[in-house]
Amino acid sequence: MSTLAPPRPEAAQPDKSPPAEVKRWVPSSRWAWALGVVVLWIGIWALTKGNDTLALAGRERTGVQDALAEFRDKVIASRGDNPLIQLTYEIGSGFTSLVDWLQRMVSVENFPRPVPEIGWLGVTAVAVWIGLAVAGWRIALLIAASFVSFGVFGYWSDAVDLLIVTFVAVAVSVLVGMPLAVLMGTGNRAVNAVMTTFLDVFQTIPTFVFLAPIALFFGIGASGAVVATLLYALPPIIRVAGHGIRTVSATTIEATDSAGQTRWQRLAKVQLPMARRTIVVGLNQTTLAALSMATIAAFVDGPGLGQPVLDYLKTVNVGGAFVPGVLIVVIAVMLDRTTTAASEYGERAARGGVDLKRRRIVLAAAAVPVLVCLYMSRTYPWAAEFGDSTWGPRLADAVNDFFGWFTDNFRDLTQGFKDLTSAVLLNPLESLLAESPWWLAAGALLLLAFVLGGLRALVPTLLCVAGLLYFGLWHDAMITLNMTLVGTVLVMVLALVFGVWMARSPKLDLVMRPLLDAGQTIPPFVYLIPVLALFGITRFTAIVAGVVYAAPVAIKLVADGVKAVSPTTLEATRSTGSTTWQEIIKVQLPMARASLVLAANQGLLYVLAMAVIGGLVGAGGLGYDVVLGFARSEEWGFGAAAGISIVLLGIMVDRIARAAAQKTSR
């Protein structure tokens, strides 16, 4: 419609910015400089390639790595006398006994009973009843179906164990996190800035890296799993709930202050209730973070569904891993839907949209069959324990058959994709990063950081580069960095294509968004399974899994960023007669560039996390080193050095991307 209108000067006037910005964007000197640095790098690399790469030969270990190993031995030796370590062990064993007790109640035999105190029927009935009480009958049905599927596929105990670890960790996270959120939401600006920086850094650490040090101080098994999980689950609730409390309307606070309330009344009656919805979002994120960590905690013998996944992945039995993997997804969906629905339901109930009297009657009536189920599950063996089911193995076989058929028929396709990406992106970049002498790669990274992000990027990069060199895994770090960068490039391709498409087509948005939301709830571990089937034990599996894992976040960020471009600007562009393509390239993308950089940043961190987990399936680099540290006790120091290097790498890319984003949005 507006394309028909002749270009009206006054319509274009307030939107002079796009052309101006485009001009700044295209020849932007920053990117030209960056290109220059890369060209220079390649030039020197061609002459010096292969020298001073700091690759460690076979069993060779640096002094720092040996020192780390010694440190561990010391910690283990001082369990008897060091009060700090005694304390952490105390805490750990407290969690172990709690989880143990819960397990004996609902998931494993409680000696001398051959079955748990409460059998599957009772547990399911209670869970369904809780779902009915907090979120309504739809959620109750979802919970019933989920719990039954645990048993039907033969993973009742593992699934319930995973839930136990998740719930214990979430409970503690909320207990610890809410006071901190209040502090962040009500504290002054300095408190807020310190906590934000701390959380930022904390959240760049991939799940996998948590495990070794936690296990050292808190022990392996349930204790390590719970502690790692609760630490990982803590930041979302602090950050999101703190934000919610902080953004409560200032007028309302002032109005209620003027009525003479105490600080405590302000918190309890105004700030917390008004931030309630945001706090629930935080709780939801914390729960899902806990689930993904609890899954990976299988590496330190944490109980739950992660263990069968891990076992099958080690033997490359994709069908076997697929079944527990699907159940993890089932749990993720169940928890996500339940927390979200409970919040909506609570809101409705608080506003009188629910007939409370009827609800009470329904719940009381529903309690009768629940009690019957509880009784039966303590009396009849069939209601206490799921019989052996053939569904799990049958599904596993079917999946294996399918992937067998698929790879037989489409090997050329997957192989071709792999070879092409390797030839065009992976190999050249890896050669450049890892085959450069360390001083060349380090210098180039520093220069790039400075060019892209200024001093704010240079300083952290300098510290991280120094740290990487200190811990002696430079070569492996460059290999991991390469995988991360290539993965991020692929993520950004997907994000740009689908993000722009979604922003321009509301229909596609309607279809994709729930899928992406669901994709974001799935723990990263699970993504490895199908990708492994396609690409086998190679670094490529980790990269593709990382891309799949990172894509939902990145696509959503790009879509939202492009959608946020003001319609008047677009209209003005259209009125000058630009094509769709010009509209995207010259207006939408440049104006959404802050979102693009943010998407790239998230992509980097997600792919890095996956590249590390991918150590398990042939990713090489730092991920492999960490896995080695887990597998062999004498390699602990080596694994720990790799873990620290991953953190440094994460902080480095995050800081560079953030500084670049800040410069870009200015």
Add this chain to the structure above:
Amino acid sequence: MTIMSERQEESTADSAEYALSVRNLWKIFGPRADKIIGTPEADLPRAELKRQTGCVAGVKDVSFDVAPGEVFVVMGLSGSGKSTLVRCLTRLIEPTAGTVQMDGVDVTNASDAELRDLRRKRVSMVFQHFGLLPHRQVIDNVAYGLEIRGIGKKERRAKAAEIVSLVGLDGFEHSYPDQLSGGMQQRVGLARALAGDPDILLFDEPFSALDPLIRRDMQNEVIRLHRELGKTMVFITHDLQEALKLGDRILIMRDGEIVQIGAPDEVVGAPADDYVRDFVSEVPRSHVLTLKWVMRDPRPDDSMDGPVMSCDTIVRQAAKAVLASEHPVRVVDRDERVIGIVDDDAILRVVVAEEDHA
């Protein structure tokens, strides 16, 4: 608390007869603000002060008194410091210097507990953007002040229901704020302020966010409530019509300073400077000025047969009688002494000048 207020009353006997008494109040925003008062920098114009020290003077050396039952209006352009001033009265913004006394109680030196007590019982405020609690029903919003005083649910709800019907919201007790129109939300704000039965009500541009018709309704509502309850009110506005309609006296502010304090007819009849004159130039003078402002001194040859009118009669109300009478009107003061004469010319001068203007 009581002991303290007694002591205060003794020491400041003169201010106790006022509901509110403000002396040399300053609020300077910015670093090291307290160091500025008393130095020559304090006398700088606002922009200059900001340039030299980075501080903004929100309120500069303001003093005034409000009598019990008076409606005191504070007026000024945006940024003149009205909101800052009214917030300093209950220390929602901490004043930099000066004193505020309410019924003889020194607000500026009250402890946290005393201040809370004061806010709970003596003074309430109505806000431009309402500031209601979205998660509470109307009745519980109104009862909020009682709730935080620790009054039981039944009692406070009964009291709140009374107030809800006083402001004309019968039937909406159990609605949520977002289900009400802006005007109704502000009625809730008004009810909330009234619920604690305070002596003083503060209003910060309470009707600016409402459309003109609703605004007029709400102004009438305030006038009605003032007549029924007789509370002292400090009313902030940037709307001169509103100020003239509601105010017993008007304080006009500019850049944090007082420009003029006076009754509506004083402000219109004798503007203190061009700023005020500009402000009041659009006002229909015959609606505001009283005979006092248009009369001339009596002369010996004046006819003594005309009707007698009080000097506080508004010109517009007197016009018909003056023009109808054959003899000039004699204007008398409260003691029935004749202090001036108003003839047709005097009336026409005001009315015609207005029409010229329009």
